[in-house]
Amino acid sequence: MSVGIDLQSSFIELLQGYGLTPGVAKVVWMPLPMVLIVGAVTVLALVSTWLERKVSAAAQQRIGPEYMGPFGLLVPVADVVKLLFKEDIMPAKTDPWLFSLAPLLVFIPIFLSFLIVPFGQNLLISDLNIGIFLWISLSSIAPIGLLMAGYASNNKYSLLGGLRAAAQSISYELPLALAVLAVVMMSNSLSTIDIVNQQSGYGILSWNIWRQPIGFVIFWIAALAECERMPFDLPEAEEELVAGYQTEYSAVKFMLFYAGSYANLVLSALMVAVLYLGGWGFPISVSAIAGWIGISETTPWLQVITASLGIVMMLFKAYLLLFVAILLRWTVPRVRIDQLLDLGWKFLLPVSLANLLLTAGLKLTFPVAFGG
Secondary structure, rough: OOOOOOHHHHHHHHHHHOOOOOHHHHHOOOOOOHHHHHHHHHHHHHHHHHHHHHHHHHHOOOOOOOOHHHHHHOHHHHHHHHHHHHHOOOOOOOOHHHHHHHHHHHHHHHHHHHHHHHOOOOOOOOOOOHHHHHHHHHHOOOHHHHHHHHHOOOOOHHHHHHHHHHHHHHHHHHHHHHHHHHHHHHOOOOOHHHHOOOOOOHHHHHHHHOOHHHHHHHHHHHHHOOOOOOOOOOOHOOOHHHOOOOOOOHHHHHHHHHHHHHHHHHHHHHHHHHHHHOOOOOOOHHHHHHHHHHOOOHHHHHHHHHHHHHHHHHHHHHHHHHHHHHHHHHHHHOOOOOHHHHHHHHHHHHHHHHHHHHHHHHHHHHOOOOOO
8 A cells, every 4th residue: 555755755855855965854854853752742741631630620520720821721831840840859768870760761662652653644753664563662661661660769659559560561561462463464564654544445434443343442441551541540549559650759750750641641542543543534535525525636725624634633533532531530440450460361362362363364254344
């Protein structure tokens, strides 16, 4: 399946059009992906924290943030400013190197995973042929940072939180990866662009959620566990562990954990949209809409409108899932650690294996419907 030109190629070609050599154009491009990712991740995480406050308040029949900016929109910004200027405390008898490295080891892999998230046909930092594999690989690094934070804090609550985080991540990474492999098998590609394009034929009827309903449920449950969201927030259960592995952290280090948590939740919601909900695609295909109004889908103004609305559609799907995750926090009780591990190992893992084998069988039997 043909793949659109990504942002890197487009930007380099634009600079070459102004007379720059390919080498100079690549040097100019090099810092821009990091700047774009920093901006995008920051905005998405800040909006998520505001949404969490407002939805939580509505669920509890409160008003929530109201006066700091319109609808309280400046509250997340105030949080960031406060944490930036707070004193960074290093508790006695901690391991200073591991204690300082742990937040970076948690945040950076999540940060880098946004490289492969497409917001449109040409709107991603880099279209890697192994994009899904890179994302799964990076997601397995963050639990090491959580375990490191718990160990380095020299605090029994932190250590228990770190151990729980490592056990929880290992338990749910396997079902999540197997659910993703079923989608990859149908798409014949590890590229996120290819996976979205494979769902673009007949609008909402082409989305993978209809061909992979079991995989969708497994992926969403495993993603909530990986993000340590209710009812799977055992590593930082306030009533039991104070704040788990975050107990001894403050200022910028705590902000990295906090931002990483919300960035990971947004990333998981975006990946659900890419893998199962058609990405930036509309419920009705663009070609059908163009046919109804009697114009060509290659018309420049229609392409601009389609690209702009595609970004809105991608974010709408992601934040709809985020809304569901926030509602679950106030409607579902926290499970016990043994129940959490039993769900991962004894239920989700065998079901995800069966789903993968079933997908392989259906792909061989019905190659047209299942991407053969």
